[in-house]
Amino acid sequence: xxxxxxxxxxxxxxxxxxxxxxxxxxxxxxxxxxxxxxxxxxxxxxxxxxxxxxxxxxxxxxxxxxxxxxxxxxxxxxxxxxxxxxxxxxxxxxxxxxxxxxxxxxxxxxxxxxxxxxxxxxxxxxxxxxxxxxxxxxxxxxxxxxxxxxxxxxxxxxxxxxxxxxxxxxxxxxxxxxxxxxxxxxxxxxxxxxxxxxxxxxxxxxxxxxxxxxxxxxxxxxxxxxxxxxxxxxxxxxxxxxxxxxxxxxxxxxxxxxxxxxxxxxxxxxxxxxxxxxxxxxxxxxxxxxxxxxxxxxxxxxxxxxxxxxxxxxxxxxxxxxxxxxxxxxxxxxxxxxxxxxxxxxxxxxxxxxxxxxxxxxxxxxxxxxxxxxxxxxxxxxxxxxxxxxxxxxxxxxxxxxxxxxxxxxxxxxxxxxxxxxxxxxxxxxxxxxxxxxxxxxxxxxxxxxxxxxxxxxxxxxxxxxxxxxxxxxxxxxxx
Amino acid sequence: xxxxxxxxxxxxxxxxxxxxxxxxxxxxxxxxxxxxxxxxxxxxxxxxxxxxxxxxxxxxxxxxxxxxxxxxxxxxxxxxxxxxxxxxxxxxxxxxxxxxxxxxxxxxxxxxxxxxxxxxxxxxxxxxxxxxxxxxxxxxxxxxxxxxxxxxxxxxxxxxxxxxxxxxxxxxxxxxxxxxxxxxxxxxxxxxxxxxxxxxxxxxxxxxxxxxxxxxxxxxxxxxxxxxxxxxxxxxxxxxxxxxxxxxxxxxxxxxxxxxxxxxxxxxxxxxxxxxxxxxxxxxxxxxxxxxxxxxxxxxxxxxxxxxxxxxxxxxxxxxxxxxxxxxxxxxxxxxxxxxxxxxxxxxxxxxxxxxxxxxxxxxxxxxxxxxxxxxxxxxxxxxxxxxxxxxxxxxxxxxxxxxxxxxxxxxxxxxxxxxxxxxxxxxxxxxxxxxxxxxxxxxxxx
Numbered sequence: 001x002x003x004x005x006x007x008x009x010x011x012x013x014x015x016x017x018x019x020x021x022x023x024x025x026x027x028x029x030x031x032x033x034x035x036x037x038x039x040x041x042x043x044x045x046x047x048x049x050x051x052x053x054x055x056x057x058x059x060x061x062x063x064x065x066x067x068x069x070x071x072x073x074x075x076x077x078x079x080x081x082x083x084x085x086x087x088x089x090x091x092x093x094x095x096x097x098x099x100x101x102x103x104x105x106x107x108x109x110x111x112x113x114x115x116x117x118x119x120x121x122x123x124x125x126x127x128x129x130x131x132x133x134x135x136x137x138x139x140x141x142x143x144x145x146x147x148x149x150x151x152x153x154x155x156x157x158x159x160x161x162x163x164x165x166x167x168x169x170x171x172x173x174x175x176x177x178x179x180x181x182x183x184x185x186x187x188x189x190x191x192x193x194x195x196x197x198x199x200x201x202x203x204x205x206x207x208x209x210x211x212x213x214x215x216x217x218x219x220x221x222x223x224x225x226x227x228x229x230x231x232x233x234x235x236x237x238x239x240x241x242x243x244x245x246x247x248x249x250x251x252x253x254x255x256x257x258x259x260x261x262x263x264x265x266x267x268x269x270x271x272x273x274x275x276x277x278x279x280x281x282x283x284x285x286x287x288x289x290x291x292x293x294x295x296x297x298x299x300x301x302x303x304x305x306x307x308x309x310x311x312x313x314x315x316x317x318x319x320x321x322x323x324x325x326x327x328x329x330x331x332x333x334x335x336x337x338x339x340x341x342x343x344x345x346x347x348x349x350x351x352x353x354x355x356x357x358x359x360x361x362x363x364x365x366x367x368x369x370x371x372x373x374x375x376x377x378x379x380x381x382x383x384x385x386x387x388x389x390x391x392x393x394x395x396x397x398x399x400x401x402x403x404x405x406x407x408x409x410x411x412x413x414x415x416x417x418x419x420x421x422x423x424x425x426x427x428x429x430x431x432x433x434x435x436x437x438x439x440x441x442x443x444x445x446x447x448x449x450x451x452x453x454x455x456x457x458x459x460x461x462x463x464x465x466x467x468x469x470x471x472x473x474x475x476x477x478x479x480x
Numbered sequence: 481x482x483x484x485x486x487x488x489x490x491x492x493x494x495x496x497x498x499x500x501x502x503x504x505x506x507x508x509x510x511x512x513x514x515x516x517x518x519x520x521x522x523x524x525x526x527x528x529x530x531x532x533x534x535x536x537x538x539x540x541x542x543x544x545x546x547x548x549x550x551x552x553x554x555x556x557x558x559x560x561x562x563x564x565x566x567x568x569x570x571x572x573x574x575x576x577x578x579x580x581x582x583x584x585x586x587x588x589x590x591x592x593x594x595x596x597x598x599x600x601x602x603x604x605x606x607x608x609x610x611x612x613x614x615x616x617x618x619x620x621x622x623x624x625x626x627x628x629x630x631x632x633x634x635x636x637x638x639x640x641x642x643x644x645x646x647x648x649x650x651x652x653x654x655x656x657x658x659x660x661x662x663x664x665x666x667x668x669x670x671x672x673x674x675x676x677x678x679x680x681x682x683x684x685x686x687x688x689x690x691x692x693x694x695x696x697x698x699x700x701x702x703x704x705x706x707x708x709x710x711x712x713x714x715x716x717x718x719x720x721x722x723x724x725x726x727x728x729x730x731x732x733x734x735x736x737x738x739x740x741x742x743x744x745x746x747x748x749x750x751x752x753x754x755x756x757x758x759x760x761x762x763x764x765x766x767x768x769x770x771x772x773x774x775x776x777x778x779x780x781x782x783x784x785x786x787x788x789x790x791x792x793x794x795x796x797x798x799x800x801x802x803x804x805x806x807x808x809x810x811x812x813x814x815x816x817x818x819x820x821x822x823x824x825x826x827x828x829x830x831x832x833x834x835x836x837x838x839x840x841x842x843x844x845x846x847x848x849x850x851x852x853x854x855x856x857x858x859x860x861x862x863x864x865x866x867x868x869x870x871x872x873x874x875x876x877x878x879x880x881x882x883x884x885x886x887x888x889x890x891x892x893x894x895x896x897x898x899x900x901x902x903x904x905x906x907x908x909x910x911x912x913x914x915x916x917x918x919x920x921x922x923x924x925x926x927x
Contacts, residue, residue: 033813038581041811042574043553046566049538061607062534066557083521083533086607090615092529120577142736144813180737185855264526267629267668268661271847352536391848391883393862398883398927400860402852420853424883424927455631456522456534457908478860478885478926479853 005157007070008052011077013159017054017084019097020077021158023309024050024068025351030116032147034127037135040144042120049351052080058094059087064352098336100160103313107306109169110299111202115149118203123147126211127175133215134177139223142178143215147171147206148196148449154351162311170302170461171205172198172449175215179222186225186419188218188404192243193387198447198461199300221405224417231406231421233477237381238423239374239470242438244403245364246446246464247387252427253285253292254359254462256396257319257327258345259334261357270453271394274427275325277338283325286431289367289469292320294329296344296360301463302447303347303360310355312344319362323432331357349458356454361445363465367437371468374436381409382476384421400424400478422478430471438467487519487603487636488537490559492650499642502564508545508572510586512643514770514809515559516540519603520635523610527627528618530611543571544810549580553811584794584810587803589646592774595758595765598636599677602654605634609678613658616683617690621662624691630660634678641772649768656681657906661865662694667878669693670715670845670865674906676764693844693866700878703869703925709840709896710923711833711870717823718905718913719846720859720888721754725818727854729756729780730806731795732815740857740889741786748892750784753824758805763820763904764912771807778804780818784893792816819911826898826916833897833919835873841925842868842875846884857888860926885926894921 005022012020026048033041050073051064061084063076127145134143150170157163174196176189191197191209199205240248256273260266275283286292296314298304307313310332319327328338329345334357346355375383389402406421407414443465451460499513521535541563542555552574556567610632621628633656640650658681659672671690673681712720733739740747758766758775768774771793779787791799792807795816806816834842844866852858862883868875899917906912 031811033811035813039578040581040813041553042551042578043555043811044570044574045555047538047540047557049557051536059530060533062532064534064536064538066538079535083535083607086523086611087530087533089608089611090525090528090530090618092527092531120574124578178736178738180855183855185738185853264627264629264663265531267526267663268524268631268659352538354532354534389850389852389860391850391860391862393881393883394847394864398862398881400883400885400927422852422885455524455532456520456536456633475927479858 001155004050004068004070004073005155007073008077009157009159011074012052012054015077015081017056017081019055019159020052021156022050022052023154023156023351025152025154027150027152027350030149032123032127034124034131034145036143037131039124047350051351052077053354054080054084055095056081056084057088059084059091060095061087062354095333096336097332098341101311102161103307103311104163105306106165108167109200111169113203115169115171115203116151129212130175130215133212134175134219137216137219137223139179140177140219141180145175145211146196147173148198156307156309156311158311164307164311166306168305169200169202170198171201171203172196172447173206173209173211175211177219177222179226181226184226186222188222189386190214190218192446193404194450196449198302198449199445200302200304201300205300225419228417228419230479231382231418231477235473236476237378237470237472238474238476239378239381239383239468241385242442242444242466242468243446244384244387245469246466247390249292249362249364249464249466250448251390251392252396252399253319254362257329258357259328259330263334266453269455274395274397279325281326284323284432285320285325285428286323287434288322289434289437290320290323290431291365292362293318293365294343294345294360294362298361298363298445298463298465300445301361302449302461303463308344308346309348310342310346312342315344317343329357329359347460349460353456353458356458358460359462361463361465364437366440366443366467368439369436370438371442374468374470375409375414376412378409379411382418382421383407383409383414384423397427399427420479421476423474423476424478425474433472433474434469435472436470443467489517489519489636489638495640496648498559498564499640502568503642503644506545506568508547508575510546510644512544512586514542515640516637518635518637520633521607522631522633523607523614524631525614525618526629528622530614533607541567542809543567545571545575546583547572547575549583550575550578551583585797586643586645587647587771587773587793590774592649592767593759595761595767597651597653597676597765599654602634602656602676602678603636605678610634613683617660617687620687621691624695626662626664626691626694628660628662630658632658641768643772647772649772651767655764658686660686660690662690664694664698666699667694667697668865669697674904674912697866697878700880703879703882705882705925705927707922707924709837710920711842712918712920713844714903714905714915714917715845716843717915717918719849721821721823721913721915722907723849723851723859724888725821727851727857729790729818730815731789731791731799734789735795735798738854740855741789743786745786746784747786747889748781748784749895751826751895751898752781752784752892754781755779755822756790756818756820757822758820760822763822763914764906769805769807770809773803773805773807775805790816790818821913823915825900825902827900828897830899830901830917833899833917834870834875837870837873840870841879842870852885858885859888860885882925883927884924886924891920891923896921
């Protein structure tokens, strides 16, 4: 593999590249789905290839191919160079990457049990036991459970002398119970929604979820939701469980602090950002309870690695400090525009894509409250748990989320279960209304393996450390 | 120079030999092999300049085996003898290691109707041609004091499916798409185009539409949330249609009692007729689905009455009927999917759809649409890049983007008019819709 990387970099320099990097990437993925007591799908997918990124006269070109041989390397480099020259015909400012990056080394995801060494029967058995627990509940009409395991081996090399090798593992799983009536479809899932709860690690990550112990509870909740009252409409105190807080961070803090969005590089697709440079160190984004970091060292985080896909070492940096907006997620190219250096967030979703600024582990730091205390202090509110629906505008200001489960809170006590709960708001108003965040004991890292961005589209796997949090004066109950 | 850029795809005869060899060596009772191969490029621009510019060649060989009542699926992105052995061994190993389950049947051979989905011009598109197109849009935007953003992509690919029951289908296809947002100091516009043949994409027409929209959409003022009569441009109509497909047109959604479709009942206004037809070349056609079943036209909503669903092999088996050719690649637990959608046009000129509206909203496109309640077909999302207030039949001013939360069926029940022109709208991930613009009696904007 090193030979191919050297061949690509040499060819790129000979053909006129001022800078070049190459990523060789080999990925295997296993997916298992159990549905309604049957093994519905097992697949085992393998993909390998390489991508060459070049700068010619300050303009980018990129090409990739699945064929791993030297003749193909030559062709791909030719293609990347030709594309870069075409880019140069319609260029604005030349790309400045800032100081060179010369990282070298190896990184491997810490893990206790290689998920690819665990027998299929053990995995299927766990999913079937969880399925049976859901199936024991009368009224559950659809049960589904899944697991996903990924191993990615990648080499990054650049003409600046960087050479890194990484072996990254992910393990994920989840179960979901669905109950239906002529008017309703109600889902409850565990540990998170939309497929799986995923983290960087081995099979121990799956074992710790204890999927089979939660099947009955979520089945009962799904059935109970069918006849639960609709979430009332009004302006109330809102308490979010940790997983929904994680998604709120993702959509309303993670994305708007991506500096490529700020500069318009995603304007025609994912959108731009309200967090423009003149607001840096001035915008009171949230209340003093709100401190958010980008931390590529968080254990089990999907954004935990040795180096990003520009060879920049993993870092921890502040985005929001005591409510004040203080930092962006950056790349070499975008950081240099602000006179900064990259904080290491460039990742591609495979060999055939260029790296983009992606969240690493964007975490809301724990506070000093607890879910129990937050509820006890609330007179008139709603507790919402596990995401069901999410939507936010292209500047990341106007959002509306729905959750699978909700409870009313009346005079400090949890009341009736509520269905079809939604809440809406405007990002800085919402985070400035945050008056409590639960402490470290309720703080957990949530993996999201479905973050879309870029053209051609890429799906990033990112994480968010979060704990339950409380917000005042929030509009809830859009459907009532 | 130009010939070097012609998309490199494996020769059809070589592809078929590879697939036949793989089927021959399989020890399973039934084996299916699907090969997808593509060569694609995309030029992305921002602030009137190209900032990302990429190309890739890739292939996927996906094998499904059925052995002793058990199914295994594996894939690899190489096409050679070693890869064939590897992928087959892995698929068989998966089947051997699992308990018996429900087997999705493989189809037998059936004649497909060939549809042409290929353009030599698209397959031969060069980075210079993409740059020229982008430059034309950027220069026009710059001259108007605006900034252009967007992406222009060209791709060529092929899909081949063979199975041990005798199915052997092959199809080549190309696709060219361009989208653009043009921004001024205080607002933006949007336009996109898609076609099989890149020569059908007119840079001047696209630039004129997006620049005009951006110029008209400056200094928008907020409008109060509430229920408004609306005109939805084709961009918004297509997105609504895709969500209908996602939530309700699949036989699996109906079998699992999740679908809003109540067959035989009036579920929308009688001006609404929707069907799926993979063989219509005015869409993005395909002769067969990802299970190797020939595509059939399916009438989904006929003059407002729910009239049909799309089936794959599994849902057809459960219903005791034939697949309609809407299967996705194995292993698939999501059910069939209608990806070649059409909505019947009306008789109105698009520009006249606002006439007669006392106070309403003109919507260019939707953004970040998500399902809120699938059985009631309720979706939420934002308007984006061109929302205007209509008063006394005329667009009077731009309004700030606003959130809607609306039942699609309820909205369509109030269909007042459809444009006679239609637009091909290429979906983000799979397929396309051909739709008119619409005037609807009531649409709920919530925040």
